[in-house]
Amino acid sequence: MTRTEIFEFFRRLAEDNPSPETELEYGNAFQLVVAVALSAQATDVGVNKATRQLFAEVETPQQMVALGEDGLKAHIKTIGLFNSKAKNVIALSRMLVEEFGGAVPATREELVRLPGVGRKTANVVLNCWFGEETFAVDTHIFRVGNRTGLAPGKTPEAVEAKLEKRVPAPFRLSAHHWLILHGRYVCKARIPECWRCPVVDLCRFRKKVLEPPRHRSNTH
Numbered sequence: 001m002t003r004t005e006i007f008e009f010f011r012r013l014a015e016d017n018p019s020p021e022t023e024l025e026y027g028n029a030f031q032l033v034v035a036v037a038l039s040a041q042a043t044d045v046g047v048n049k050a051t052r053q054l055f056a057e058v059e060t061p062q063q064m065v066a067l068g069e070d071g072l073k074a075h076i077k078t079i080g081l082f083n084s085k086a087k088n089v090i091a092l093s094r095m096l097v098e099e100f101g102g103a104v105p106a107t108r109e110e111l112v113r114l115p116g117v118g119r120k121t122a123n124v125v126l127n128c129w130f131g132e133e134t135f136a137v138d139t140h141i142f143r144v145g146n147r148t149g150l151a152p153g154k155t156p157e158a159v160e161a162k163l164e165k166r167v168p169a170p171f172r173l174s175a176h177h178w179l180i181l182h183g184r185y186v187c188k189a190r191i192p193e194c195w196r197c198p199v200v201d202l203c204r205f206r207k208k209v210l211e212p213p214r215h216r217s218n219t220h
Contacts, residue, residue, distance in 0.1 A: 001149045003168075005202045009150060010171035012198045013178040020177035022128050024048065029104035029129045030096070031055050033114070034064070034089055036121045042079045050076045061093035061102050088116025106130050120156070123176075133172040135163040140183025141176060147187060149204030 001009065023044040026032040031051070039047045054075040058064050064072070072086045079085065092114040096102055104125065105111055111122035123136035137145070137156040141163075145151035151162035167175045186193050194200050194208040 001166075001202065001204065003166075006150060006166055007168050007171075009148070009199050009202050010168065010175065010178065013182060014171060014174070016198055017178065017181065020174050020181055022124065022177065025051065025055070027055060028059060029125070030061055030064075030093075030102075031059065032129050033092065033104055033111075033117065033121070033125055036124045037089060037092070037116045038076060038079055038085055040085075040121075041081060046079055050079050061096040064093035065090065065097060085116065091115035092117060104129070108134075119160075123160075127173070127176060131173065133175075135160045135167070135176050137163070137176075138180060139189075140187075141179045143189060144179050144183045144187050147192070147203070147205045148199070 024032070024035040024039060025048045026035050035047055035051055038051065054072070058067055069086050069090050072089060073082060076082045076086060095114055096104065100110070106126070108119070108122045108126060111117055111125060112119060120136045120138060123134035126132040127134045127136065135141070137160045142153075142156055142159050145153065145159040145163065151159045151166060153159035153162055163175065171178075182199075186197050191213060192205070192209055193212070194203075194205075195210050195212055197203070200208065200210075
C-alpha cells in the first residue's frame with residue numbers, strides 16, 4: 001500500500017468510528033492490566049462477563065492479593081487457561097505491591113517484567129491508559145496487516161514494526177483500535193465481509209468476498 005492509500009485507509013476507518021476504544025471493561029489502570037492479561041486466547045465479551053463481579057470487589061493489587069488464587073479462579077473459571085492466568089494475576093499483583101507501591105508502571109520495560117504480561121499486553125496498557133502511540137498486534141491486527149497489504153510481516157513483531165513506520169501521525173493513537181475492530185467485525189478470519197468493507201478498493205487481498213455467501217438450503 002502506498003503512503004497516500006494508507007492515509008486514506010485510516011481516514012475512512014476514522015470517519016466510520018471517530019472515537020474507537022477497547023471493548024474490555026475496566027475502571028483503573030490495574031483493572032486494565034488484569035483484563036488484558038485475561039483476554040489472551042479469549043474474547044473480550046467473555047472476559048467482561050467474568051470481570052464485572054470481580055472488578056466490583058477488587059480495585060487494587062492489594063485487594064487482588066488478599067482475594068488469593070482460589071478466590072480469583074472462582075471468578076474467572078469461564079475463561080480459557082484460567083488456572084495459569086489466575087497464578088499470573090496474583091503474581092503480578094504481588095509484584096505491583098512489592099516493587100511499584102501498588103501503582104501500574106508507565107514504561108514497556110517495567111510492564112513486561114510483570115508475570116503474564118507480554119509486549120502486546122504492555123502496548124495495550126500504554127495506549128489505553130497512558131495515551132502512548134503503540135501498536136498491540138493481536139490475531140486480528142496480524143491478519144488485517146497481512147491481508148490488506150497495510151503492514152505485511154511473518155510475525156506479530158514484524159507487523160508491529162511496519163505499523164510503527166507506516167501509520168501516519170493523525171491516526172497513530174487510535175490505529176490499533178480501528179484495526180482490531182475492523183478484523184473482528186468486517187475482515188473476519190473465515191469469510192471476510194468485503195461486500196461491506198469501507199476500504200475494499202485499497203485492500204490488496206486477492207480472494208475478496210464481494211457478495212455475502214448464500215445460505216445453503218437444507219434440501220438435498
